[in-house]
Amino acid sequence: MSIIYVDLIDACHMKCPTCVRGTRLLPNSSRRIPMEQFERIVEKAKHEGYENVGLYNWTEPFLNARIADYIRVVKSLGLHCEVSTTLSFRGRTALIEESLRAGLNKLIVSVSGFTQEIHQINHRGGDLAMVKANLEHISQLMAQEPIKTQILLRFLRFDHNREQEPLVADYAQWLGFAFEPLQGVGTADNPVSNYAHQESFLKRLxxxxxxxxxxxxxxxxPLIMDTVAVDANGMVSLCCANPNYPALEIGPYLxxxxxxxxxxxxxxxxxxxxxxxxxxxxxxxxxxxxxxxxxxxxxxxxxxxxxxxxxxxxxxxxxxxxxxxxxxxxxxxxxxxxxx
Ligand code: SF4
Ligand code: SF4
Known part of the structure; x- marks a missing residue:
């Protein structure tokens, strides 16, 4: 299913060393994509044949307090909607519930450990107790209400956390959620700030x-043919595998x-x-x-x-x-x- 990724916000609160956002090579800003611009982007995407809208790329979408409104826009156009998140926050229970009730089709939750000690090696700044509290709340909610969202617990696999993969898989099963291991890119002890800055891309260019x-x-x-990534400024990036640095911008999607x-x-x-x-x-x-x-x-x-x-x-x-x-x-x- 072809997918357009749209960042709702230009920020993430985490500091993952394997991520250009986490290392702040992509600095956080207060930018939020305006609703009217978002609507036009999704309408154009539908016209161009995209069937799936992912409300994320290099960001944490739940930092945008209007996330459920964006989901409603996608659903009103009859498109599939998915979100990828850390769920590493407190005080957003109502927002999570509202997003699921708005018809979100898929919620991907990424972790990199079953214990706080291991999880925080990559998910630096993350709080696994909060993640688990949110996951367990979602599980209970879905037992009480006819919410159809598919919940996928994604384990980012690195050399340092392999032993905890089965624990996370069992936990996902206990919650009634799908589980997916995904090979992480890079290593926590060699942050991407050592090699993935914009200048390194300019040199390649x-x-x-x-x-x-x-x-x-x-x-x-496949990233060119089946996906497109649009940042919170409405700019198309080369692809979701590379940072949305200005040097790699393609132009305004609209x-x-x-x-x-x-x-x-x-x-x-x-x-x-x-x-x-x-x-x-x-x-x-x-x-x-x-x-x-x-x-x-x-x-x-x-x-x-x-x-x-x-x-x-x-x-x-x-x-x-x-x-x-x-x-x-x-x-x-x-x-x-x-x-x-
Ligand atoms: S949670 Fe995701 S976007 Fe945020 S720093 Fe980590 S990898 Fe990057
Ligand atoms: S840079 Fe991106 S679009 Fe180009 S080949 Fe690599 S993954 Fe594909």
Whole structure:
């Protein structure tokens, strides 16, 4: 199911060393996405074929006291809605209840230990007693009310916490929740502030080579084809696997056509050096790429995109228009035509 991630807020209270937000490489701000802007984003996303709206990316969504109103907007448009949270806070019981009652489809709760001692190694600043109190409250609430939200307890697995994984799995079962282990990225003793600052991305961009070292014909990045991430300023980021640094911004979601967003991301100079696993392109992927690249180059339309709207064909100037990048895009168009 294709998903758009939208940050409701530009902050997280935790200090996870494995996270650009936790280390404040992405500094917290007081920014909250205005409701009217959010509504327009979700409407556009629905029009573009997104079926799922995740109210998170590099943030803690429950810090926005209007979270239930945002969920209602998503549900009023008939879309699937999910939230990922730490539940590491007190005094927000009513907000949690209101969010579940608003029709939230999925609540993902991330922990990295079963004891406070282990949990706080990665979830720095977290309070596992509060997490458990909130989880147990949700479990009781769902036993009393016809709430359909799927609760997923996610265990972030690192070398230092492997022994506690079965304990968390048993706890999830006891609560009646789903359980999912997920391999954590990085290590707590080597914070991302040592290597993932914006300058390191700028260096990779400066070192851009069209050699496409990690990219192969016939393959696509699933994050580009199946997801899009929009921050609390309404800006599209390259992908949810990388920080939403200004250097990696694609442009304002509401001002760009679906095709333009696809081309800007697909031709992004960071991707050739990225090792994120690709997948084989589907027929639908090929059609979308052919269509978007043709529009970008004003080439004759060989394919009609099923969901394409009239505004998708509009002429939008971009800042990717260097000769080198255009040549690269032309090369890609040629190759996809050969595949098409
Ligand atoms: S809870 Fe999530 S967003 Fe917040 S610091 Fe940790 S990993 Fe980052
Ligand atoms: S940077 Fe990597 S994960 Fe992100 S869109 Fe490019 S290839 Fe995909």
């Amino acid at each position: 400066r070192d851009y080579s069209p050699a496409r070292l990690q990219m192969h014909d016939g393959e696509v990045c 001002d760009l056509t679906r095709d333009e967003i696809l081309v800007r991301r697909y031709a992004h100079p960071l991707c050739p050096s990225c090792t994120f696993p690709r997948r084989d392109a589907t027929t639908a992927d090929r059609k979308r790429l052919l269509h978007a690249l043709s529009v970008r180059l004003k080439a004759p339309q060989e394919t009609e995109s099923p969901e394409a709207s009239p505004e998708d064909r509009s002429d939008i100037s971009t800042d990717l228009g260097t000769n080198g990048m255009l040549d690269d895009i032309k090369g890609r168009l040629k190759r996809w035509r050969a595949f098409g």
